[in-house]
Amino acid sequence: MHTIARLQRQLAERSLRSFYQPILALVGEGHYNSHTMLLTSQQLEVIYRPLGERCFLEGKVGCGKTSTAVERVLYLMEAGVPAHQILIYLPQRTLARPYQQALAVPGVMAGGAVTILTLGGLAKRTIETFWPLVVEQAGFGQPREWPIFLTLETAQYFMAKLVRPLLEQGFFASVNLPPNRLYSQILDNLNKAALIGFPHTEIGERLKSAWNGSPGQLRVYEDVQTCANLFRQFCLEHNLLDFSLQVEVFVRYLWPHPLVRQTLQSQYRHLIADNLEEDAPVSHDLLREWLPGFDSALLIYDHDGGYRVFLGADPVSAYSLKQACNIQRLFDTSFVTDPPLQRFERTLLWTFGAQPLPSEAETGAPAIFPLFERFYPQMLERVAEEVARCIDEEGISPAQIVVLTPYLTDALRFALAELLERRRVRVRSHRPSRALREEPVIRCLLTLAALAYPEGLPPDLLREFDLTTALLQAIEGLDLVRARLLTAIVLRKENGLPTLSSFEQIQAETQERITYRIGERYERLRRWLEDARATAPEELEVFFVRLFDELLSQRGYGFYRNEQAGELTANLVESARKFRQVFRESMNVNTEERNREYLRLVSEGVIAAQYLRSWQAEDEEAVLLSPAYTYLLSNRPVEVQFWLDIGSSGWYERLFQPLTQPYVLSRRWSKGRVWTAAEEAQAAEENLRRITLGLVRRCRRRIYLGYSEYSVGGYEQRGDLLRVLQDSLEMMARGTSWGNSGRTGEG
Numbered sequence: 001m002h003t004i005a006r007l008q009r010q011l012a013e014r015s016l017r018s019f020y021q022p023i024l025a026l027v028g029e030g031h032y033n034s035h036t037m038l039l040t041s042q043q044l045e046v047i048y049r050p051l052g053e054r055c056f057l058e059g060k061v062g063c064g065k066t067s068t069a070v071e072r073v074l075y076l077m078e079a080g081v082p083a084h085q086i087l088i089y090l091p092q093r094t095l096a097r098p099y100q101q102a103l104a105v106p107g108v109m110a111g112g113a114v115t116i117l118t119l120g121g122l123a124k125r126t127i128e129t130f131w132p133l134v135v136e137q138a139g140f141g142q143p144r145e146w147p148i149f150l151t152l153e154t155a156q157y158f159m160a161k162l163v164r165p166l167l168e169q170g171f172f173a174s175v176n177l178p179p180n181r182l183y184s185q186i187l188d189n190l191n192k193a194a195l196i197g198f199p200h201t202e203i204g205e206r207l208k209s210a211w212n213g214s215p216g217q218l219r220v221y222e223d224v225q226t227c228a229n230l231f232r233q234f235c236l237e238h239n240l241l242d243f244s245l246q247v248e249v250f251v252r253y254l255w256p257h258p259l260v261r262q263t264l265q266s267q268y269r270h271l272i273a274d275n276l277e278e279d280a281p282v283s284h285d286l287l288r289e290w291l292p293g294f295d296s297a298l299l300i301y302d303h304d305g306g307y308r309v310f311l312g313a314d315p316v317s318a319y320s321l322k323q324a325c326n327i328q329r330l331f332d333t334s335f336v337t338d339p340p341l342q343r344f345e346r347t348l349l350w351t352f353g354a355q356p357l358p359s360e361a362e363t364g365a366p367a368i369f370p371l372f373e374r375f376y377p378q379m380l381e382r383v384a385e386e387v388a389r390c391i392d393e394e395g396i397s398p399a400q401i402v403v404l405t406p407y408l409t410d411a412l413r414f415a416l417a418e419l420l421e422r423r424r425v426r427v428r429s430h431r432p433s434r435a436l437r438e439e440p441v442i443r444c445l446l447t448l449a450a451l452a453y454p455e456g457l458p459p460d461l462l463r464e465f466d467l468t469t470a471l472l473q474a475i476e477g478l479d480l481v482r483a484r485l486l487t488a489i490v491l492r493k494e495n496g497l498p499t500l501s502s503f504e505q506i507q508a509e510t511q512e513r514i515t516y517r518i519g520e521r522y523e524r525l526r527r528w529l530e531d532a533r534a535t536a537p538e539e540l541e542v543f544f545v546r547l548f549d550e551l552l553s554q555r556g557y558g559f560y561r562n563e564q565a566g567e568l569t570a571n572l573v574e575s576a577r578k579f580r581q582v583f584r585e586s587m588n589v590n591t592e593e594r595n596r597e598y599l600r601l602v603s604e605g606v607i608a609a610q611y612l613r614s615w616q617a618e619d620e621e622a623v624l625l626s627p628a629y630t631y632l633l634s635n636r637p638v639e640v641q642f643w644l645d646i647g648s649s650g651w652y653e654r655l656f657q658p659l660t661q662p663y664v665l666s667r668r669w670s671k672g673r674v675w676t677a678a679e680e681a682q683a684a685e686e687n688l689r690r691i692t693l694g695l696v697r698r699c700r701r702r703i704y705l706g707y708s709e710y711s712v713g714g715y716e717q718r719g720d721l722l723r724v725l726q727d728s729l730e731m732m733a734r735g736t737s738w739g740n741s742g743r744t745g746e747g
Helices: 003-016 019-027 041-047 067-078 095-105 119-134 154-167 180-198 202-212 216-238 241-253 260-269 281-293 314-326 339-351 376-392 410-422 440-452 465-472 480-490 508-514 516-534 540-553 561-579 592-603 629-634 677-694 720-734
Strands: 054-059 086-089 115-119 270-273 296-301 327-331 368-373 401-405 425-429 491-494 498-500 623-627 640-644 700-706
Touching: 041 067, 041 327, 054 067, 054 086, 054 314, 067 095, 067 241, 067 270, 067 296, 086 516, 095 115, 095 540, 115 119, 119 260, 119 281, 154 180, 154 327, 154 561, 154 592, 180 202, 180 241, 180 281, 180 401, 202 216, 216 241, 216 508, 216 592, 241 281, 260 270, 260 281, 270 281, 281 314, 296 314, 339 677, 339 720, 368 376, 368 720, 376 401, 376 410, 376 700, 401 629, 410 623, 440 465, 440 498, 440 516, 440 540, 440 561, 440 592, 465 480, 480 508, 480 516, 498 720, 508 516, 516 540, 540 561, 540 592, 592 700, 623 629, 629 677, 677 720
Parallel strands: 054 296, 054 327, 086 115, 086 270, 270 296, 368 700, 401 623, 401 640, 425 623, 640 700
Antiparallel strands: 491 498
């Protein structure tokens, strides 16, 4: 430990030694660090548990469980445990931020580096190490070749290559879905089969046996099974491993192998497993078998979690690990929410029938503020005014404000961003399931790439509208009217291929209307693209980097000092690089063809893979616009929340996915049982409870409830979230009237 931290530790020991004497008697002396003064005795007792124990720590969000786990990691290293022997196991990479920040402090780690892995990361790393042991046993068709690991995007590419001909034959004729959603739902079924632990060949039968509707849907499930089988066979033949195959190969073939298990158990001696409730059953099975091999283990479980149920998470399976631990602890004091919000949380629990109300009235400042308006646009205006007031009058940081909706559509995002920016409030948004092409910055880059490499591209990839929006993004100072005028003049075809004409060829009167400054910037862009077109095709990730660096990020162009544009460009570069890496030399795909295939893939609306830089922008001083579930998965508390459209049923009802069903494809659902309206209603009620409590527990000071009598479509809304909130607020307003009347669903 470096000098400053050592001095801080010594000061902490002197001032707190008498207070923590009982704990020191249990765990021994001399294990304080610079954060000790911020920890409770309950946390310290867990942090300083002796080695040789397996501890299960549970509690609601905001009770200091992850902070305790971070300190436990630091304590283990201070106690002499080499960093490389510590494994931090998480369900999602984005949840690693608290650990990464603590471990990034200079002088903290010694003896290597702490390993942070998810099930997918562990599977990929193990397959890379022990590939020769499994290549033939698992049935791969090229035993002398190394594996190729697919991202979500590249998996969709190969799925599209197989499914597109079947669509022409009439597959999924009754399904009204964009191709990208169709591909992703088939992949989602394969992922669930691997994460739950049943053969992928049973997907269709499980879905069919639970269906209780029109017989025509049964044919859809048969088509799903056919496509899943084709994709799996194709992957095996070409040594391609999508996420589902990575998990299956690891769990079925590698983990049971004595050499693999011995290697992992000798490499990792201490385990920290956080957010168990968001992980899948096969991950819990793995931990249950692995636990006896660790010198120490700390397992952490959040009450009322499980937001990733639609991705295979199983809170019931996670909680069963409690019995495998000899030490069990419960944290129940929130360090996040202020007392008024804690009171609101208790009232919500009563409304859901989970606990009785206190016998005495509670008083305090209000924490819930309704923003009720008659029409939807008026509600958005009211929300924008209140966000600006919180920042300007109360001094709340924009980064501590989040605006949440059940769905964040392009129209809603644009409207909110415009209203807030008009009030000089910076805005950022996060939608991880958003297709790459839906981002204007990425559409701009794709359009310019299509102009540089036009041969063989689909005719609808470059339309006048695409060029207009690309020019708006690329050239600073250009407005929509002049962009449309410029596009109509310069976009031409030469030998059947789209090209751009020179600004100098435009009539002088029109040049003046567009302005010579804009013309100069356009001409520089056109010449850059012409130079790229005249040379041999280069890899697209190189093209995007050069275009950004040499032109678009320069003064006078749209990406100049635009951090979001830089982030999105980096995502696109990473996507193009990973796409290139899935092609072997034996596939005989040259650079030009590979570029063409990638542009076609993205133009079809491929769903983006997970980019960590998009999740790690929370330090940016901007108000976050986000779907509620996305915010919950980021696991980050804020000062103020705005809930929009609380009358919508989208807060708790699952989206109908015609090719999959997350509750049927789970370990909790018995094969052959029919899914009925009663199960649907119960799932919606559980989702409502989970999301409402999760949001409240991640807010420190205040929640605003945005509601309009008429929705954006002009319909009245009376969803269950509105009813639950009304019952809770009414009970809080009664003060001393803590009777049992008024509970949701009664009377």
